[in-house]
Amino acid sequence: MPEVQRARRVALYLPSDGEIDPRPLIAWFEKRCVAVYLPVLRPLSDNRLWFVRYHRGTRMAINRFGIPEPDTRHGAHRARRLPAWALDTILLPLVGFDDAGNRIGMGGGFYDRTLAFARRTRPKPSLIGLAHDCQHVDALPVAGWDVPLDAIVSDQRLVRTRSGCPARNDDGR
Numbered sequence: 001m002p003e004v005q006r007a008r009r010v011a012l013y014l015p016s017d018g019e020i021d022p023r024p025l026i027a028w029f030e031k032r033c034v035a036v037y038l039p040v041l042r043p044l045s046d047n048r049l050w051f052v053r054y055h056r057g058t059r060m061a062i063n064r065f066g067i068p069e070p071d072t073r074h075g076a077h078r079a080r081r082l083p084a085w086a087l088d089t090i091l092l093p094l095v096g097f098d099d100a101g102n103r104i105g106m107g108g109g110f111y112d113r114t115l116a117f118a119r120r121t122r123p124k125p126s127l128i129g130l131a132h133d134c135q136h137v138d139a140l141p142v143a144g145w146d147v148p149l150d151a152i153v154s155d156q157r158l159v160r161t162r163s164g165c166p167a168r169n170d171d172g173r
């Protein structure tokens with residue numbers, strides 16, 4: 001996928017609770033000098049995510065959901081964290097998806113809050129959901145805050161969505 005092949009900064013996640021495991025991609029990205037980032041729950045509990053640079057040897061901490069994330073407690077990673085808009089591509093975990101790119105997650109709204117800017121601002125990172133094919137459903141109810149995915153990659157297929165098609169400029173270019 002061009003969004004993956006061209007990216008210089010990519011976020012993925014460490015799997016929890018049966019989610020598709022994107023870890024095999026880490027070595028592939030590193031070999032191509034792509035910087036890999038992981039989501040970190042922002043302190044002060046505004047329920048948004050930072051993305052912090054990750055490589056082998058990054059000191060980790062367990063977050064309140066039991067998922068390891070780069071340890072930011074001592075400020076050591078301040079220079080290594082990015083807001084979502086600075087990433088080229090974000091690979092997202094999901095619980096369910098449909099062909100329109102609607103996603104449901106674990107219900108915390110973390111990705112939706114973090115990516116809310118992407119509903120009105122361009123450029124935005126490419127948003128690619130990673131799924132087991134059995135997580136596909138015909139249609140999900142859409143909430144106003146939901147940020148649609150550009151594509152979903154499952155173990156059996158690639159679903160490209162309308163929001164994954166580049167938007168035209170107003171002058172038709």
Ligand SMILES: Nc1nc2c(c(=O)[nH]1)N(C=O)[C@@H](CNc1ccc(C(=O)N[C@@H](CCC(=O)O)C(=O)O)cc1)CN2
Binds near residue numbers: 093
């Ligand atoms: N692997 C992974 N990392 C991630 C996320 C994720 O969904 N998957 N997140 C994406 O936002 C953030 C953490 N958000 C989470 C939100 C809720 C639960 C959770 O386990 N909630 C319920 C169970 C809900 C369910 O099973 O449907 C619980 O607390 O028991 C976990 C992570 C950041 N990192």
Ligand SMILES: Nc1ncnc2c1ncn2[C@@H]1O[C@H](COP(=O)(O)OP(=O)(O)OP(=O)(O)O)[C@@H](O)[C@H]1O
Binds near residue numbers: 104105107110113
């Ligand atoms: N942009 C936003 N601003 C304020 N609240 C939001 C926003 N996005 C989501 N929420 C809140 O988050 C809650 C959970 O949202 P939702 O069920 O869509 O989460 P999810 O996509 O399943 O979770 P996640 O993104 O963490 O995997 C909603 O009840 C909503 O109130």
